[in-house]
Each structure stands twice: as C-alpha cells, then as structure tokens.
Amino acid sequence: MSIAGLEFAGMVRFESVSMSYHRSGAPAAPLEVLHDVNFELVEGSFRWLLGASGAGKTTLLRLMNMSLRPTRGEVTVLGTRSGSVRRNNMSSLRRQVGVVFEDCPLLPHLSAFDNVALPLRLGGRPEGQVRADVMEMLRWMGLTGKLVSMPENLSGGERQRVTIARAVIGRPRLLLADEPTAGLDAAQSERVIYLLRELNRLGSTVIIATHNDAQVTRHPGPALRLANGSLEEAG
C-alpha cells in the first residue's frame, strides 16, 4: 500500500508507523510493538481490530488518539498529523474522538448522568441542552433508572454502557473502543456491539479492538489484524 506523499482527506492514515517502548532496566533494547504499519480509513467506515493479547491493538488505538506518538512514521487523524500536532490543539482533536479505553474509566465521584454529561460540559454545551441529550442517550442505552447511581453501584455491564454513552454523547467522528465487551456476559456483549454498529450506521467511524474471534463471526465486517506488531491483512 503506497500512500506516502498524497494529500489525505480521510479519517485515519498510518504511514510506515513503528512504535517502540523502552523496557525498564534495559534502555538500550527497546521493544518494538508496531512495525511499519500502513493503512487508511475513510470517514464512516467500520473496522474490527483483531489480534492476540500483546499484539499491539491498544498501542494502535492510542496512536489514533494521539496519546502516543510513533517512534517512526506518521499518523494522521482528522487532518491532524502526529509529527506537527501541538499540545494546545489536542483538545479539539479529542473532542472529535470518542474513546472506550480501560484507563479512561468512569469518574467514581460523579453519577452516571454527570459522567455522561462530562464531554458536553467540557465542550461548553448549554446546560439545558446537556440535560436533554444525556437523558436521551441514557434512555437509548437502557439506563434511564440509573441517572443518579454512582459507578460503584452499577453492574459491570451498566458501567460499560455508561462508558460507551460518555464516548458517543458528543457524536464523535471517530470512536475507538478497546475490548469494550471485556468482562461482560454474552447478552450484554451483544448489546454493546449492537450499539456501536448502530453508531457507525449513523455516520461515525468505529474501530473495535477485540481478541474474541467468535464475536467477529457473529458480527462480520472488515478487519485489521495485528500479529507480532505487523498488520497482516487490511480490508
């Protein structure tokens, strides 16, 4: 796939991206997690991101969120290039990117309502509109009765749905979900995947990382497969 040098107007582009981590105690021997990854995604597309644990899925998603910078190559997301993005510009990019990451949990001191409202309030949305949108989103997620519940009082599935509601409430142009069904039972997993596919149908670009091939079989779609840090197939 030769894409270098072309003007890119799509959603995500990886150009010869490699990513290495320095292992503690062995600074001279960095661990290469991704190696020469190239692909593009157009707006509104859907991708499964497949691979075994440790294959580099989380790193790939973090590069798309620009919470990591590649050690080689360049990542372009929504027109923002990793090589030239400034810290001041990150907030406008992140408001267009919804994330369901393990290390971006619900805030324990906020209710389900306030957690979901957070991206809207950070974006300066008027409070009246925030309330209407959050109510609608929680209703769509089947969480109408959990508005004032604190995260510690929600089940795992409910917490995950609140997290997804928070990720999609601002109608992000790109949604990155890292193992969004981890820890959920089969019925809850199906519901979460259905919600994410529905979001994609409404126009958002959605990328779901999973190591659960059976889930992909039940919901077939184009996939990126990572193995040993390299992209084995793209389509």
Added chain:
Amino acid sequence: MGSFKFRAARFDELGLRRALADHMVPFLVAAMAFLAALALAGWTGAAVLAGHWESGAGSTLTVQVPRSGDPAKSVTGTRLSAVQALLNTTPGVVSAKTLSDGQLNALLRPWLGADVKDLAAPVPAVIAVRMAGDAENSTSLAMSLAQNAPGTIVEDHAAWAAQLGTLARSLQFCSGFVLLIVTVVTAAVIAVVMRSGLPARRQAILVVYQLGATDSYIVRRFAVRAAVLASIGGAMGGLLALPVLFAMATITAPLAGEHVLVLTVADAISVLPVQLWVMPVVLMVAVGIVAYVSTQFTIRQWLRQLP
C-alpha cells in the same frame, strides 16, 4: 427519576472538593496571613512613627533662656520677653510657647526631684518652638537670639528625630522583607499542598484530558479552588490578628503622640489606622491572588508531563 435533581451547579468533575489535602490550605494560609498581618502592622506602625517623628519632633526646637528675668541687651524688657518677641516675628516659626513652672517641674522632676523654685541653681526659662517644615535651619535663629539675650541656647531636635526616623524606616524595611518572605512561603506552601494532592486526582485529570479538556481549563479549576480556600484562610488569619494589633496599637500609641483611653467602640476604631481595619479584606484578596498564581504555575508544570 422523579427524585432526580439537576446538579450542574455543584459539578465537580475533578473531585477537588473531596481532596483532603485541600482542607489544610485555609489553616496553613491563616497562619501565614496572621504573620503577614503582623508584618503589615509593623510596616504601617513604623511608617506612622517615622512620619510623626520627622514631621513632629523633627520640626521643633527648644530654646533655653538663662537669667530670663534680667533686662535684655538691646531692647526694653526682660531677656525672656525679648526672645519671645523675636521668635514671634521670625519667619518660619509656627508657634513659640514658654513652659509654665508646672510644666518645667514635670519635666525636671525625674532628674532633680524637687520643685524648680526650691532649687539653689537658677533654672532657665524654656520655650517650645514649632517650626514650619521649610523653615531655615536653627543656626541663624540661634545667632539672632544671642544678640538680644546672650547665652540663649537653641536645641534643635532634628538630628535625633532624623535618627529615629531612620530607625523607623529600617523597621519598615524589615517588615516589608518579612512580608515578602511570608508571601513566598505562602506561595510555596500552596504549591506543595496542591502538588501533593495531584496523585490522588491523576486519574480524574487524565480522564477529563482524554475527553477534550484543555490544560487551561484544568489549571483554572485547580487555581480557583486554591484561591477560594486561601482567601478563607487569609480572612481567618487577618481577623485573628486584629486583637493583637489592637493591643499593640494601644501600647504604642503614646510613641506617636497619642494618649488613648479606649472606652467605646469608636475609641477602639480610632486606635487602629484605617488601613489595618481593612487588612482582613486586603489579606483575603492578596492570598487569593497568590494562591491562584502559584497553583496555575504548579499545575501547568505538572500537566506538561501528560501524554
């Protein structure tokens, strides 16, 4: 659903109200504000004393006329009346008052212990002279007086008043220096407290940052919180200092030429300079600003390490 109440007004996404370290801030700042209040009082008091000594004692003369009842040399009347007349017509002399026997007694009793009239040695007449601020120096006045009443001594208070003024200015400088140190320590204390509270809020900061919050937004939330807590501490410290300042002002009032008998609230108010009465408000605002700036700097530095 029916019991759900919209709580945006209390929205605290960073959990700043839960941070225990923040609860120490008002008390730490109150202690620093108390010290700052004392330093401010020192500054104000030294300025008042310096002003009093330089404009009061600094512009007074004491004229001693020996053999005051003897005839004057070149004019009719006694030596005392000649000197008094000359003083009254000298440009720059605001007032010239001859001390009565009673006043002389009061003045000399600590040293001589007897009534002036009972002393074997003659006591000169004493005239307290107040000069205008821009009056000529005392030397030319002494020469004029000596022509009419030889032996008349003019004692100029300006020299020791200047020394006292210098002492007061030094105290003022020391107070200012202490105030500067207190300000720096307050800023450092707030920075350390805020910094120590950051690990507990790291997760919340990362989440809101991940969701699109800017550095400025996060920093502002911390800075406003710190400013509010510090302002409470500043007001507490300022109010706690008022009784101490009131006592100090009452004790030192005679040094500024004031004899105070505090019986009413109005008396109490008049003892303290007005700038000390407004000090709790000034301290509240000042430490609020110090806390805001200090926290801005601390949190912004910390945020730079985030991915």
